[in-house]
Amino acid sequence: MTASPAPAAAALTTRAQEVSSRIVDDILTLVRQETSSYDLPGLAAGLDLLRELTVQRLGQPDHEHRYPGGECGDTLTLTYAGTGTGAGTGAGHVLLVGHYDTVWPTGTLAGWEQPGASEDGREKLGGPGIFDMKTGLAQGIWALKLARESGAPLPTVTFLFNGDEEIGSLSSRPVIEEAAQKADVTLVLEPTAHGAVKTARKGTGIFQVTATGVEAHAGLAPQDGASAITALSEFVVAAAKVAAPDRGTTISTGLFRGGSAINVVAGQATAGVDIRVSSEAEQARVDEELDAIKVSDPRVRIEIDHAWNRPPMTLNAASAPLLALAREVAREQGRDSLPDTAVGGASDANFVAALGLPVLCGMGAVGDGAHAQGEFIYPDTVAAQTGLVAGVLVRLTRPLRG
Known part of the structure; x- marks a missing residue:
């Protein structure tokens, strides 16, 4: 059977738009399970829920491993084998990284007030961790789901979910670094900076x-x-x-x-x-x-x-082609541009960039208010962001580097 060619990013985005309400439902499901960085029972329940949701959407992984976090939340890797030519050898391997812990103490959800519409009438959705970064987790899962349903050849994809990013990735750092070294490309599903990807971090x-x-x-x-x-x-x-x-x-x-x-x-x-x-x-x-x-x-x-x-993160030589690829996908979606920016906050992308490996951060939510009571997303951007990640995945059936 001959695999289908890579679909245009516009087609993937259209399909994401058709199921956007289901993606938003998954986002809200994750938000309703509070996962404070300091609440080990809550983190364990949150990771179990995240794994269950991933399996519901993608089936059982070809490989998985749960790394105990000790005093931090556990780290989970779920790997889905590629379907491109020479899968497992030359099909490419993409690491999707996202943290499920939040800065919000357990119990915050009960008193959370939903934001009103923006000045231009756009709907907002709020909740502890919805922007940073449970929306990115759901969008990443659905991106692979839509890419698989398209029939296009795909790289091997490993999800890495860690529960200690907000407190420094104290237990997950070595797991992240090892996984990044085994992959060809790393995409970090942290929120965007008002739609821009993040190529430099302090x-x-x-x-x-x-x-x-x-x-x-x-x-x-x-x-x-x-x-x-x-x-x-x-x-x-x-x-x-x-x-x-x-x-x-x-x-x-x-x-x-x-x-x-x-x-x-x-x-x-x-x-x-x-x-x-x-x-x-x-x-x-x-x-x-x-x-x-x-x-x-x-x-x-x-x-x-x-x-x-x-360590500080900059746009290294290995990451520049990945940014160019993401911009190409964005153009196919009909976007005028895909800006990149430097931000003051750090993320797990810093670790990957310091190794000289290709990484792109800020592939997740569009919204604002990280670590603030007004944290929110624009649900009308969920389809486009999901389509962007899906479009990048279908073009990474060959290693970007090496």
Whole structure:
């Protein structure tokens, strides 16, 4: 039997439009299962639901593996064998990456209010994690489903679902890197930037700073104490001055804890500092300048855990042809253009890009409000985004690289 030629992206998008209500139903099904990064039972139930939904739409995978996450959500890979010429050897292998954890505490859904229509009357759908990034998960599953139903030759496709992206991909990073090295191309189903794909992302640091002082009675002998809170306050103010927004470097202290009682000079304090950089040179500068900060009381010891979580991501040479391919598919869909952009947030695409491998991020939802109560998607874009991913898949029956 001769395989059908690759269908035009417009035809795949038309088919996606016909089933868009079903895709939206799947999106809402995923949203209704809350999956806070810190709720292990909720994450386990969410991953079970995601696997069940994938199997409902695509059948049993040819291979699957669930990687225990320990204190993080598990990571699941589901592989569907390619149908192109020489499948398994020369048919190409695409990795679709998406996280199912969200920043929202369990229970948020009950009080969530749906957004009104936009100023131009477009419908919006809201919910915890709908934009970042449960819509991308559903669209990725349906993209492969529609591509398969078209009869076109297809590459092998592996879905990688991880439950710890929002807290740094602490357990899933090695799984992502290994899977990316086995694939020819990686598509990350993170939300778009107002319709643009993301080809550059900042590197991130999640630093923990600890101040150790000397406890004393705040009223009887305050001079005997050395306040960890005061010293750490000095540190975070000085750290903020290390930022260089004109170079793409931002520094924000998001957590601050310390002390044991109101009437005790604090002997311990900790701060969680979020750092974003656009280059390795800035990463090195930040390390050096933070280490050089001095506090006024020499009795207080400052310790910095330099935890660089994700390296900066740029459009590497391997990814440029993938961007060109996606733009070709977008033109076939009838789009005027498919813009790309740089964003301040990091994702699992950072890991893949740092390996010098082809990756394209921001292939998921169109909407806005990530990590905010107003998080939403435009449901009228679901078909086009699903068709875009499907159109890219049917053109990747041959390795993009190598």
